[in-house]
Amino acid sequence: MKITVTGAAGYIGSHACLRLLDDGHQVHGLDNFSRSFPRTVDALQRAGGDRFHFTQVQLTDQAATAAALQLHPPEIVMHFAAFAVVPESVKFPLIYWHNNVGATVSLLHAMDAVDARKIIFSSTCATYGEPNAARIPIGEDCPQRPTHAYGESKLACEHMMKAWVQSHALADRDRGVVFLRYFNVAGGDYLDRIGEDHDPETHLVPICLRAATGRHPELVVYGNDYPTPDGTCIRDYVHVEDLVAAHIEAIKVIPRRETLAMNVGTGNGASVLEVLHACSAAAGRPVPFAFGPRRDGDPPRLVSNPEKIFRLTNWRPARSSLESITQSAWRWFAKEKKST
Ligand SMILES: NC(=O)c1ccc[n+]([C@@H]2O[C@H](COP(=O)([O-])OP(=O)(O)OC[C@H]3O[C@@H](n4cnc5c(N)ncnc54)[C@H](O)[C@@H]3O)[C@@H](O)[C@H]2O)c1
Structure with a gap:
């Protein structure tokens, strides 16, 4: 399959690229290196050869994002790109709204332009906020009441994608979205090709x-x-390779004209x-x-x-x-x- 991965140079996105390449898919990675390093893309290029393409792009730029998707129109998009540091989002909320929501707006427009209909979105347990003890372990029906701009921006993306799949414009298209709500992700590639690489590190x-x-x-x-x-x-800690495996499984259950939310944790x-x-x-x-x-x-x-x-x-x-x-x-x- 042809799969576009946003945030491809980031921690989870790069592990997803690697697994998709190992499985024989054609992968187009997008990233602006705002929170990651070109060396990770070098490792992906070594692993993927000519099945891996990479475009450096600022996803909040709608025209640039549309142009990037035109290069290799995808069958499926995995959308990892975001800012994801909670204390930073408390200090600088507008950056989070702009980046996380803005990038997702651009991406959905760009997907429409190339008739890409399926997307798996990296959501987070932070959209649940601080559930009371009776709600733990947390199910998908737990009320979503985020307590900071990071969680709010992710929940806003979920709402936006729901509106996108249900919109009457281009209604003949069977768009579908899976929200994977991650808990705590850790660990690295089983062949040690890549690992968690942030500066500063917060995990x-x-x-x-x-x-x-x-x-x-x-x-x-x-x-x-x-x-x-x-x-x-x-x-609840999940190995990054298990998390990526959840994306592979999610491909099989992308709904038509619906959104599907699933928590990815061990329990x-x-x-x-x-x-x-x-x-x-x-x-x-x-x-x-x-x-x-x-x-x-x-x-x-x-x-x-x-x-x-x-x-x-x-x-x-x-x-x-x-x-x-x-x-x-x-x-x-x-x-x-x-x-x-
Ligand atoms: N790591 C976790 O434990 C965890 C938990 C819950 C949810 N998530 C979600 O998973 C996703 C990936 O997280 P991660 O830990 O890999 O983060 P990360 O910071 O390592 O990776 C995010 C990548 O997106 C890129 N990016 C950000 N904004 C961009 C933009 N506007 N244009 C282009 N590229 C942009 C960054 O440069 C970076 O490479 C995020 O959406 C995050 O909200 C992560």
Whole structure:
């Protein structure tokens, strides 16, 4: 299939490109490198050869986005491109509205221009906000009440895409959208070709690995008095390769003239301390840490109810043990460290 991947140089988008290329698809990656590096595209080019094309494009620019899609009109679009750092979105909300919503407007226009009808959208559990304890594990019917501009911008994209599939314009077209609402994504490629590569880094696993090797100051664990077994927050971690596999399964269930929302989580949670200890074990050295105060808006436990994706697809998380996640993250990190 011909698949366009936005955010192709980013963490999850690049792993998606790699899996699609490994599966024999033709992939057109789009990115503006605002949150990523050309070296990731080099790795994709090495893996994909002439089945991989890349266009550097600012997706908020409608004309440029339309021109990019014209180069290789896709059968399916996977839309990963976004800004996704919560504290930044609290500080600079307009940047998030502009980038995340603006890019999605451009993309849908561009898809119409090349008659591309199917899109899988990277949504997030942040659209649920801070559900009360009775709603956890979180199902797709949990009310969506985001508490920051990042979550709000993602929810706005969901609403926009719903209007797009239901619109009467070009109504003969069977547009379809899947919203995959991710929880916490971590880990790297099984062949260590790429991994999580942000600067600055804001995610727990890579920060732990950097702290273990002295590349990051000691880790601050925000709060150890939560009502959880070890007092630290619990989140639902999914290996990036499992997450990408969910996209492959989602292709098979893209609805016609509808949207379909599925959570992508394991249903199991791990605490910050459990992740930290798994990172220590993977790295073979301790992760230095100190407890700090709680952060505003950090619920004690956010865990998915994966029943819907289990029921509608063959997706099952196969690599999402903490051991598998942290070992794959460490292998790539150690390899990169040697080469830089
Ligand atoms: N990483 C997670 O744990 C997680 C959890 C929930 C949802 N998500 C969603 O998954 C998607 C991918 O996340 P990620 O962790 O890979 O993020 P990332 O920052 O690593 O990748 C995003 C990519 O999109 C690109 N991009 C952003 N705005 C762009 C624009 N206007 N034009 C062109 N390119 C642009 C960036 O340069 C970057 O390469 C995001 O949509 C995010 O909201 C991620």
